[in-house]
Amino acid sequence: MFIPNTPLDQKEMLAKIGVSSVKELLSQIPQDLLYPVLNLPQALTEQELTAHIHALAEKNKPLNNFIGAGIYEHFIPAAVNALSSRGEFLTAYTPYQAEASQGTLQTIYEFQSCLCALMDMDVATASHYDGATAAAEAVLASLRITGRQEIIVSSALHPHYKQVLDTYVRHLPGVHITEAPLAENGTLDLEALKVLLSDKTAVFLLQTPNFFGCLERAGEVSDLVHKAGALLVALVHPVSLGVVQTPGSYNADFAVAEGQSLGNAVNFGGPGLGIMTAKKIYMRQLPGRIVGIAKDKDGHRSFVLTLQAREQHIRREKASSNICSNEALCALNAVIYLTLLGPKGLQEVAELNLERAHELAALISEVPGFKLKYSAPFFNEFVVECPVPAQDIINKLEQKGFGAGYALAGLKGMENCLLVCATETKTEADLKAYQTALKGI
Structure with missing residues (x-):
């Protein structure tokens, strides 16, 4: 909990307990364990800070995201x-x-x-x-x-x-x-x-x-x-x-x-x-x-x-x-x-997820060298076997503006496998663009 004590408040409390400063209060703690003094830049005005934050945000690289693996991009009303x-x-x-x-x-x-x-x-x-x-x-x-x-x-x-x-x-x-x-x-x-x-x-x-x-x-x-x-x-x-x-x-x-x-x-x-x-x-x-x-x-x-x-x-x-x-x-x-979606709305969202993932899987399978690893029915995401290490695919598609998926190289025998996700946020154009980008590399 943040308690906004003023310098005067701090001075009164320190005097009450008989020490002259916070440093003296913490004197029994070894110096190497104390939090270091922060060399912070000069404070900014609200207008300057807003401009600075906008400048930092513009450095972000927007990606058309096809990454799932436990965290999913869905439309939020x-x-x-x-x-x-x-x-x-x-x-x-x-x-x-x-x-x-x-x-x-x-x-x-x-x-x-x-x-x-x-x-x-x-x-x-x-x-x-x-x-x-x-x-x-x-x-x-x-x-x-x-x-x-x-x-x-x-x-x-x-x-x-x-x-x-x-x-x-x-x-x-x-x-x-x-x-x-x-x-x-x-x-x-x-x-x-x-x-x-x-x-x-x-x-x-x-x-x-x-x-x-x-x-x-x-x-x-x-x-x-x-x-x-x-x-x-x-x-x-x-x-x-x-x-x-x-x-x-x-x-x-x-x-x-x-x-x-x-x-x-x-x-x-x-x-x-x-x-x-x-x-x-x-x-x-x-x-x-x-x-x-x-x-x-x-x-x-x-x-x-x-x-x-x-x-x-x-x-x-x-x-x-x-x-x-x-x-x-x-x-x-x-x-x-x-509550907003209700049972019918949730069913429609789930059906869209199912359709988009299967449509993308079919498009990727048309690209030479790429194929689905598993034949079982799937929802939302699927594993693609690539002709090269999956991380190479991710790196190359990132240059084209895509978050291609999640590399499974950490799992035994899956160095060339890519976990790809498509939710209801993806349009038919997004799916075709992914396929085109994949063909281009």
Whole structure:
């Protein structure tokens, strides 16, 4: 919190505690640990600063963006930011004094309601830090519920999510992570998964569409996982639920997502919005908070925190999580976005994403030397095998004004593979221009 103390305020406080300066106050701290003196330029007037910021902004190179890989460029209706920028929303913070924060509680309640409908699940929490931490928290809940110690994930799980999950569990005694391999079509090898699942498996983390954009056979995976007595955590792309089956329809125990694509801009990759939902039976294992409806002493409707299994309210070792930040403004954008679109609008957006991605995939496949790596049905993005390292393609297309995609060189055997994304923001002309640029190199 910023407290604007004037020089006179500081002088009075220092005199009160018996020191002459802030430097004397900090004298016991070794000099090399103190924050260095900043050599800042002379202060600018508002007009000069505005001109300076504009000059910096003009150095940005605009790119026609075809990069996805977990953060997606979608059209955001003007009403989303117009409403969420209102003072009563923008300046409201997390409701520590819940009964005095009815507006904030109501927006969280509506957010939870939208998520339950979207995911087809029983309960949803107030938002989490991002999709990766929501997925990791669902896995931790599954470990507590089952009492088992083996985690299985798909090898097509987003690599950054794997890193976050590993950070969460690496020091838990006996807990280990196993990866299930892919079939040639880019989806899970179900026979291999069947062999890996056992009475030691606590949870399987399924991403669909997976990191490569391929849609998994979620119903078959769910049956195998539950037959082994394990729990299923489904990690989904929320926009895809306009056209593909919901986590609730294939009996997922927890369903999580990155909610950035719901009314939140790309913003250089953040902030994110962690979505977490579950079956009602597991409600008390959810981290964070759940807002519900009650009545006040006069019988009027009121919103309350009905579940608060988070670090501020429960002793550290008893809390279900110590990392469950509510991304309130991002969640507000998401609920406004979903409300504006409604089920029909979300379906139309999802269909456009599906169409644009398949149209672009077909155009790229026409360019000599380029082909799709996987044959499975896909949503939003897909993997292209290039005749040269993918980073070379990215560098060359950047000179032509395109963000060509995400290079998969960090994954074994995929040095020449490029993950390409096309959302509803792309026009037919954009897709043809991408193909033309690719032919030109």
